[in-house]
Amino acid sequence: MSYYKHHVIFCLNQREDGAQCCMNFDAESIFMYMKKKIKVMGLNGPNMNRINRGGCLDRCKDGPLLVIYPEAVWYKYIDKADIDEIIDQHLVKGNIVTRLLV
Secondary structure, rough: OOOOOOEEEEOOOOOOOOOOOHHHOOOHHHHHHHHHHHHOOEEEEEOOOOEEHHHHOOOOOHEEEEEEEEOEEEEOOHHHHHHHHHHHHHOOOOEEEEEEEE
């Protein structure tokens, strides 16, 4: 059995050459929003969810991105409303949010 039910990894890479990357799309603040919201909802910790920083996930043209394991589901998000939907549908109810799939 996995230590976490879901492990959410955000790409928080900043490319120094100015090429497209997730940090160009406010990824840091969206990451902090999800991390805080999961804690407030009591959905963090062992047997629940872990929200983590990641380096480059090597899909820069598709970003901003996060990936949820163990399902290996890749999502593109735009704003906090997308994160709310991912939390409610995927992390809480176990449904894939197809409109945000990469």
